[in-house]
């Protein structure tokens with residue numbers, strides 16, 4: 001199941017965003033220093049229902065144990081203002097069990113039912129085999145390749161898109 005991000009998820013953020021293996025396809029590990037600020041922003045924006053930042057919870061009876069995260073947001077600045085993006089990460093000990101795929105599908109079903117987000121875009125690295133497989137199997141359409149900025153890094157990515165009201169598999 002998915003639940004909203006909380007301040008106590010900072011440890012999971014560190015294990016995801018500051019780890020070289022987890023960040024191999026995302027430009028390398030991020031500095032430890034910025035994590036609390038990022039969690040605070042995600043919590044505040046999610047509580048305000050402006051972004052949806054969710055933690056993936058394998059066992060509803062233990063909601064503090066997280067397998068990873070999935071997030072949906074609309075860009076607010078620049079040439080891509082208004083573009084809705086989805087992103088995901090699953091911790092190494094939970095990878096390969098379908099958590100990312102289920103979480104992305106759950107988030108897109110929620111977006112479809114909410115109706116405000118429109119077409120949703122995803123930008124996995126061109127060599128990110130698992131994320132590109134996930135996009136294909138959930139029902140995204142491949143638009144092509146492009147450069148994408150993530151946390152200030154320029155990445156070579158694929159561009160996938162899906163209309164959750166018609167495209168979900």
Ligand SMILES: CC(C)(COP(=O)(O)OP(=O)(O)OC[C@H]1O[C@@H](n2cnc3c(N)ncnc32)[C@H](O)[C@@H]1OP(=O)(O)O)[C@@H](O)C(=O)NCCC(=O)NCCS
Nearest residue numbers: 089090095096097098099100101124129130131133134137
């Ligand atoms: C990418 C990531 C989220 C996948 O999470 P996961 O829970 O292991 O993925 P799932 O088990 O849901 O599998 C999703 C798809 O990827 C495939 N897959 C999983 N691991 C794979 C691998 N190592 N190589 C190739 N395909 C793989 C699965 O078969 C599945 O495809 P299918 O539906 O066609 O069978 C996870 O590995 C991760 O967080 N990696 C580091 C951070 C990252 O790259 N984030 C994504 C940025 S876009």
